[in-house]
Amino acid sequence: MKVEQLSIFLENKIGRLAEVSKILADANINIRALSIADTADFGVLRMLVDNVEKAKNTLRDRGFTVGETEVLGVEVPDEPGGLYKILQNLEKEDINVEYMYAFVHQSGDNAVMIFRFDNLDKAVEVLTEKGFTVIPGSRLYSM
Amino acid sequence: MIYNMEFETLPKEAIEAVQLKRLQAVVERVYATVPFYRNKFREAKVLPEDIKKLEDIKRLPFLTKQDLRDNYPYGLFAVPMDQVVRIHASSGTTGKPTVVGYTKRDISTWAEMMARALSAGGASRGDIIHNAYGYGLFTGGLGVHYGAEKLGASVIPVSGGNTQRQITIMKDFKPTILTATPSYTLHLADVAKEMGVDFRTLDFKSGIFGAEPWSNKMREQLEEDLGLKAVDIYGLSEVMGPGVAIECVEVRNGLHIFEDHFIPEIINPDTGDVLPIGETGELVFTSITKEAFPVIRYRTRDITRFIPEPCKCGRTHIRMEKVSGRTDDMLIIRGVNVFPSQIESVLMGIEGVEPHYQLEVDRKDSLDILSVKVEVNEDIFSDEVKILQNLEKKISHNVKETLGVSVKVKLVEPKSIQRSEGKAVRVIDRRNI
Numbered sequence: 001m002k003v004e005q006l007s008i009f010l011e012n013k014i015g016r017l018a019e020v021s022k023i024l025a026d027a028n029i030n031i032r033a034l035s036i037a038d039t040a041d042f043g044v045l046r047m048l049v050d051n052v053e054k055a056k057n058t059l060r061d062r063g064f065t066v067g068e069t070e071v072l073g074v075e076v077p078d079e080p081g082g083l084y085k086i087l088q089n090l091e092k093e094d095i096n097v098e099y100m101y102a103f104v105h106q107s108g109d110n111a112v113m114i115f116r117f118d119n120l121d122k123a124v125e126v127l128t129e130k131g132f133t134v135i136p137g138s139r140l141y142s143m
Numbered sequence: 144m145i146y147n148m149e150f151e152t153l154p155k156e157a158i159e160a161v162q163l164k165r166l167q168a169v170v171e172r173v174y175a176t177v178p179f180y181r182n183k184f185r186e187a188k189v190l191p192e193d194i195k196k197l198e199d200i201k202r203l204p205f206l207t208k209q210d211l212r213d214n215y216p217y218g219l220f221a222v223p224m225d226q227v228v229r230i231h232a233s234s235g236t237t238g239k240p241t242v243v244g245y246t247k248r249d250i251s252t253w254a255e256m257m258a259r260a261l262s263a264g265g266a267s268r269g270d271i272i273h274n275a276y277g278y279g280l281f282t283g284g285l286g287v288h289y290g291a292e293k294l295g296a297s298v299i300p301v302s303g304g305n306t307q308r309q310i311t312i313m314k315d316f317k318p319t320i321l322t323a324t325p326s327y328t329l330h331l332a333d334v335a336k337e338m339g340v341d342f343r344t345l346d347f348k349s350g351i352f353g354a355e356p357w358s359n360k361m362r363e364q365l366e367e368d369l370g371l372k373a374v375d376i377y378g379l380s381e382v383m384g385p386g387v388a389i390e391c392v393e394v395r396n397g398l399h400i401f402e403d404h405f406i407p408e409i410i411n412p413d414t415g416d417v418l419p420i421g422e423t424g425e426l427v428f429t430s431i432t433k434e435a436f437p438v439i440r441y442r443t444r445d446i447t448r449f450i451p452e453p454c455k456c457g458r459t460h461i462r463m464e465k466v467s468g469r470t471d472d473m474l475i476i477r478g479v480n481v482f483p484s485q486i487e488s489v490l491m492g493i494e495g496v497e498p499h500y501q502l503e504v505d506r507k508d509s510l511d512i513l514s515v516k517v518e519v520n521e522d523i524f525s526d527e528v529k530i531l532q533n534l535e536k537k538i539s540h541n542v543k544e545t546l547g548v549s550v551k552v553k554l555v556e557p558k559s560i561q562r563s564e565g566k567a568v569r570v571i572d573r574r575n576i
Contacts, residue, residue: 007526009519011556037528042519042554046526065519065557069526098527116526 001124002070003137004052005114008045009065012038020045020059027058032141033114035101046101048073048114050141070120073103073140075110075133082111089130095123105143107135112143146262146294147255150403151458158402158459163197165431166406170194170203173437176221179214180439200406200429201417206441208241211381216242222435231380232280240280243380244435250289252432256386256401257290263399263458264374265349265392266320268295273318273347275327276354277303277565282384283354287322290386296320303327303564306334313345321350321371325357326567329498332368333562343370349392351376353385355566356445356466358484360491362395364498375465381441382428388463397450397462404432407463408440409449412470423448425470426463444470446482474504474570476513479548483569486515486550489541495522496538499560503553506574514551515542516560 010016017036024031034047049055052068059066076082087097096118103112112135117123127134135143145151153161171191173180184190187204194200211219220227227244245253266272272291276283284302291298299318301309309331312318323331328350335342350369353376365373377398378385387405388398400407405428409418412425426445430438446469450462468482475481483502490496496517503514517538525531535552542550561568 065524067524
């Protein structure tokens, strides 16, 4: 159920993000989702790509610090209160969201959000039990 | 192994007797042949015949880096040029270079000192020495080279640079002793890793590292990562070059100063007073056997202390602690004295932090801002910003705790701090004072 996410350390300098996207473009890797968390001095680029191993090795070879984290892709009803329903259920079980961002494509009528929880396994359990759809990586990369 | 059993294990009284005899001779000689010394001694109202016992050395005036520059290039040579067979010079990054000369006998004395040093560092006949100190005006490369030959070891004169080829040579030629600056060694280790070579599987027993101060924490890291014993060597071209003092590989705690050739003193850098043994201050050297370029009470600006306790290795020559910094590397940050090596120790004490670092000093609204750049590798990287920020906080907290100075930590991308092939640039001071 879990999805491999790559994260990359970037200094806040002109052209760094462009550099990463060029490296991935040259390696024919498609970015499926992306978010940046930043401070005044540095940022962490997080992304889902269609070829995790290739992207990781290519970026490492080019001198970037690359991390791997497991995240979940969850279908969110595209209506008022859709996100709340999910978070409400997780809060009850004491599961925290470390961060989240949106996926580009929809899954049917639903939006897709990428979540990083402090307890990923429990989150999968709770979400499945409550009838939410957790999208496996294989499907997410090719959506 | 002790290379010169007779001289390296002389009892203290015998060392002092040799020192006094040689001191008297050198003072007499520079007074007769170098006008600079003659004038300085006269100003200080001291004549060669006033040196009756070893303590009388205190009456002699100091020699400073500025004196060397003022007498550029040959003003302090004590022999005619037709007896000088070699000339070296310091890099002169902060002014004119300082030029030093050697007679044939000086070269042979130096080779003896370096043979002793290499031997103390774990080398002997039959060892292969990978000498990555720069060959040229810098004394490191040739200093080690002549010592290695004198010892009877095989020396690979690879010098600095062309790092990938160096790794290939290490794999193929199977050297057993590495001689290099610690910062270049870190670079060698990085490149080896990139080439898929595990440094620990190479044949090195010891690494003899010098030409810049490095901390004991760095020693732990080098020994762990490179699979060798890391030995500190000390020297400076003004006094001779590498081989003035060396750690013994058995103990690796403090460097034996070859006292039959050099008289060391520790002084208070502000007052010039000689400090009681064991106290920390500026290291001062008098070379008592050199012919072409003797120095009398040369202020090295290196900070250390003597370790008076006898050493287990059997050498009787006094030890000095690893140099903790230089009076001119010392940063004064809002009134607090900071040496780069102290920051290094703090960084090395934090799991996963790279030994590559750089300090930057700026002045904003008449306040000093000290920043330390730390490279983010995969051991310390996290996809969560707060974990990286906690690391920044931890480093600045530990620096504050240890040194009492606030520091701004800047996390930077891997390999973004420039690697050196010689001495590392640890400090960029942008204050205009």
